[in-house]
Amino acid sequence: MRFFRVYGRVLGLLGRDIRIAGFLAFANLIVAGLQFLDPVLFGRVVNLLSGSDKMESGVLWHQAAWLLGIWVAVGITGILSNIFVALQTERLSHKHRINSMGKYFQHVLALPLSFHGDTHSGRLIKQMLSGTDGLFATWLVFFRDQLSTILSAAILLPLTLFLNWRLALVLIALVAIFLTFTAIVVRKTETAQRRVEGLNSSLAGTAQDALANVMVVQSFTRLPAEGKLFGDIAQQVIRNQFPVLNWWALVNVMTRASSTLAVITIVVVGTWLHVNGMASVGEIVTFMGIAMLLIGKLETAASFVSSLFFKLPALEDYFAILDARSSVPEKDNARTLWAPRGEVRFEDVSFEYPNGGGPVLSDVSFDARPGTSVALVGHTGAGKSTAMSLLQRLWDPSSGRITIDGQDLRDITLDSLRSNIGMVFQESLLFNRTIRENLMVGRPDATEDEMERACRMADAHEFIIRQANGYDTMIGERGTSLSGGQRQRLAIARALLKDPPILILDEATSALDAATEARVGRALKALMAGRTTFIIAHRLSTVRDADEILVFEEGRIVEQGNFDELLAREGRFADLVQTQLSPSVHHLVAAE
Numbered sequence: 001m002r003f004f005r006v007y008g009r010v011l012g013l014l015g016r017d018i019r020i021a022g023f024l025a026f027a028n029l030i031v032a033g034l035q036f037l038d039p040v041l042f043g044r045v046v047n048l049l050s051g052s053d054k055m056e057s058g059v060l061w062h063q064a065a066w067l068l069g070i071w072v073a074v075g076i077t078g079i080l081s082n083i084f085v086a087l088q089t090e091r092l093s094h095k096h097r098i099n100s101m102g103k104y105f106q107h108v109l110a111l112p113l114s115f116h117g118d119t120h121s122g123r124l125i126k127q128m129l130s131g132t133d134g135l136f137a138t139w140l141v142f143f144r145d146q147l148s149t150i151l152s153a154a155i156l157l158p159l160t161l162f163l164n165w166r167l168a169l170v171l172i173a174l175v176a177i178f179l180t181f182t183a184i185v186v187r188k189t190e191t192a193q194r195r196v197e198g199l200n201s202s203l204a205g206t207a208q209d210a211l212a213n214v215m216v217v218q219s220f221t222r223l224p225a226e227g228k229l230f231g232d233i234a235q236q237v238i239r240n241q242f243p244v245l246n247w248w249a250l251v252n253v254m255t256r257a258s259s260t261l262a263v264i265t266i267v268v269v270g271t272w273l274h275v276n277g278m279a280s281v282g283e284i285v286t287f288m289g290i291a292m293l294l295i296g297k298l299e300t301a302a303s304f305v306s307s308l309f310f311k312l313p314a315l316e317d318y319f320a321i322l323d324a325r326s327s328v329p330e331k332d333n334a335r336t337l338w339a340p341r342g343e344v345r346f347e348d349v350s351f352e353y354p355n356g357g358g359p360v361l362s363d364v365s366f367d368a369r370p371g372t373s374v375a376l377v378g379h380t381g382a383g384k385s386t387a388m389s390l391l392q393r394l395w396d397p398s399s400g401r402i403t404i405d406g407q408d409l410r411d412i413t414l415d416s417l418r419s420n421i422g423m424v425f426q427e428s429l430l431f432n433r434t435i436r437e438n439l440m441v442g443r444p445d446a447t448e449d450e451m452e453r454a455c456r457m458a459d460a461h462e463f464i465i466r467q468a469n470g471y472d473t474m475i476g477e478r479g480t481s482l483s484g485g486q487r488q489r490l491a492i493a494r495a496l497l498k499d500p501p502i503l504i505l506d507e508a509t510s511a512l513d514a515a516t517e518a519r520v521g522r523a524l525k526a527l528m529a530g531r532t533t534f535i536i537a538h539r540l541s542t543v544r545d546a547d548e549i550l551v552f553e554e555g556r557i558v559e560q561g562n563f564d565e566l567l568a569r570e571g572r573f574a575d576l577v578q579t580q581l582s583p584s585v586h587h588l589v590a591a592e
């Protein structure tokens with residue numbers, strides 16, 4: 001059953017701490033055993049008292065003292081074991097909850113962009129929180145309560161056969177009926193609860209989506225519509241949740257009734273056995289005690305199982321994410337790319353996104369010599385950005401290969417590959433942290449001097465020190481407290497500080513107005529010096545200075561050469577220059 005598989009996996013996550021778990025299991029066995037001794041001792045006392053009229057008072061007192069002495073010892077040991085179990089369980093569960101969050105977080109961050117494209121970040125966070133909550137509760141309750149219940153039912157229940165096998169069989173039958181009933185309900189509610197959980201996740205996803213785009217929501221007066229969307233899903237949650245709740249309410253009532261029923265059954269059968277000389281009064285008392293104890297435990301077990309059932313989908317989602325694999329696996333013997341010169345080659349690279357939209361790149365081949373700049377031009381959707389994401393190995397080519405200094409990207413560790421490539425995008429993608437922290441992202445060990453130098457080169461130092469707290473100013477979510485040009489110069493400083501031999505500028509200046517672009521353009525020139533640079537741009541000035549221009553059309557390179565050669569050819573590139581590449585900035589820069 002799915003249930004046990006997930007449950008087993010949850011316990012398996014304890015990993016090396018399974019030794020502590022073993023101790024806990026042992027302590028639990030002691031707890032369970034001692035709890036069983038209670039009714040047994042009680043039965044003995046009842047037997048002793050019911051036979052007291054035939055005994056001398058000295059002997060009676062002596063025997064009673066023995067029994068009571070054992071009873072006290074049992075009680076104290078029970079308390080101590082319970083303290084041990086409770087303390088260790090709490091620690092174990094808390095520790096592993098935090099560990100599991102960390103594991104999930106790191107795993108998700110490492111998953112390919114293809115995964116993140118399809119999955120809401122709100123959903124991912126909800127899955128992390130509710131998944132680890134589920135794990136926590138399962139560990140806690142399992143080791144604190146449920147393990148002793150399982151051990152009682154599995155080991156101690158059969159042992160009652162030695163006390164009085166007839167009464168023991170009655171007890172075992174009662175427990176079996178109880179378990180069967182619970183199992184039936186569990187089956188009934190399994191699928192329904194899964195649906196509820198799915199709806200809960202989309203509830204979180206919808207909320208996250210709306211909150212992330214709150215500006216759009218407000219300016220397009222989407223408030224009522226978004227509210228309705230949320231309300232509709234919430235309604236569905238309720239509609240699907242109610243039938244499940246009915247079943248569990250039934251279980252709740254039945255379990256309450258069942259301990260009374262069990263005691264009555266034992267009294268009735270016991271009395272009959274007693275009359276026929278097959279059970280003593282003490283034994284009946286013992287079995288009544290055991291029945292109440294066991295059914296009580298099974299009651300909590302049933303509510304635990306039900307709570308686990310509510311958590312099961314959350315746990316499954318959590319595990320499903322953990323099982324998601326990278327589409328760009330690293331080889332076991334992957335080499336570190338150490339200080340490459342920066343020669344980049346595409347050899348007959350073809351590529352198609354896995355969602356099956358047809359080929360995006362076809363037989364793309366080119367060679368970028370170290371330290372030169374290569375401009376990629378072409379209409380939107382021609383495949384320029386895709387080619388660059390292959391270079392960072394966000395995806396692997398469907399055929400052909402890409403090399404840096406002659407090494408296939410697939411033979412290089414992802415870390416070393418990406419630490420040798422710097423990116424500046426159209427959107428600067430800054431963290432909601434201080435300016436300093438954002439700069440240090442690419443090189444956490446940079447000194448203050450290095451950081452400042454990078455900022456001066458990127459023409460960013462001046463505006464940074466004018467901020468309220470200088471380099472320690474918080475810049476707001478996605479850097480909203482800065483202007484577009486400032487954000488971009490910060491992103492350029494960040495790339496400068498990382499100091500990679502290979503650089504990709506994907507429409508780095510497209511979102512800026514002409515004057516700002518001129519300033520940023522100077523910063524970019526500083527950044528490009530001495531690096532193999534790929535520029536995707538719509539400005540004539542940037543393209544004109546490139547050592548090599550690649551003209552993309554529908555995933556193919558249709559022309560290739562330097563600016564003057566291409567212009568002289570009067571082909572596709574000449575057309576583009578006429579229609580697309582705007583000359584405005586060129587004049588501005590020239591005029592300065």
Ligand SMILES: Nc1ncnc2c1ncn2[C@@H]1O[C@H](COP(=O)(O)OP(=O)(O)O)[C@@H](O)[C@H]1O
Pocket residue numbers: 117353355357360378379380381382383384385386387
């Ligand atoms: N993550 C993606 N999943 C599926 N298709 C994509 C993805 N990114 C881009 N595409 C498609 O690939 C083609 C090339 O896109 P892109 O490389 O971004 O072009 P460019 O940067 O030249 O404008 C487009 O048709 C686009 O729709």
Ligand SMILES: [Mg+2]
Pocket residue numbers: 384385386
């Ligand atoms: Mg693009």
